[in-house]
Amino acid sequence: MAEKKAVKLISAEGFEFIVDHDAACVSNTIKNMLSSQGNFIENELGEIRFPEISTPVLEVVCKSFYFKLRYANTASKNIPEFKVAPEMALELLMAANYLDM
Amino acid sequence: MSMYVRIKREKLTVFLHCDGTDTVAQIKGKLQELLQKPAEEQRLYKDGAALEEDKTLAELSVANDDELAVAYKLEGSNEFEPVNIDRFDSSAASHKEDSP
Numbered sequence: 558m559a560e561k562k563a564v565k566l567i568s569a570e571g572f573e574f575i576v577d578h579d580a581a582c583v584s585n586t587i588k589n590m591l592s593s594q595g596n597f598i599e600n601e602l603g604e605i606r607f608p609e610i611s612t613p614v615l616e617v618v619c620k621s622f623y624f625k626l627r628y629a630n631t632a633s634k635n636i637p638e639f640k641v642a643p644e645m646a647l648e649l650l651m652a653a654n655y656l657d658m
Numbered sequence: 659m660s661m662y663v664r665i666k667r668e669k670l671t672v673f674l675h676c677d678g679t680d681t682v683a684q685i686k687g688k689l690q691e692l693l694q695k696p697a698e699e700q701r702l703y704k705d706g707a708a709l710e711e712d713k714t715l716a717e718l719s720v721a722n723d724d725e726l727a728v729a730y731k732l733e734g735s736n737e738f739e740p741v742n743i744d745r746f747d748s749s750a751a752s753h754k755e756d757s758p
Contacts, residue, residue, distance in 0.1 A: 570746060571669060573671065575670065575671070575672040575673065577673070613746055616664075619673050626660070627660055
């Protein structure tokens with residue numbers, strides 16, 4: 558299996574999340590950033606900073622990437638709910654809007 | 659069915675695709691590239707307990723979305739550093755620049 562590059566996402570507080578390229582591309586915004594000629598590559602690892610996304614929100618965003626990858630193309634009826642804490646919902650919605658996912 | 663685990667150390671979280679049949683050694687191998695840290699200098703923990711090298715994730719009952727910790731071998735010794743995961747503290751939201 559040819560390993561696609563991983564991507565490093567950095568939250569407002571400087572916490573780092575390394576996710577698979579495929580997973581990050583669930584977000585159209587990130588996909589465009591990575592595919593454009595823009596130079597985001599540092600140490601062969603794409604790094605993207607999100608100064609407006611806090612750490613807990615970014616972690617849930619990353620989880621949702623994997624959730625989507627896992628369930629997007631399944632026909633199965635028993636897809637679990639993606640649970641979100643109510644107090645995070647608004648911030649998460651804004652992040653999702655920005656990330657276009 | 660693919661699953662993933664979240665492997666943490668300090669401020670870093672690695673989301674890693676894996677399979678229940680993967681061994682701990684295989685996971686370290688995958689981490690090796692991402693962390694630029696040789697597999698033999700990594701030690702993985704789940705809930706504070708070190709994971710055995712040749713067991714599979716299923717045997718260790720590591721499930722989807724589980725959180726693991728990785729510790730590195732200390733330079734110039736055979737000891738491993740203690741598990742250290744920085745937690746985000748929303749009460750300390752004022753952004754402080756960490757000294758190196």
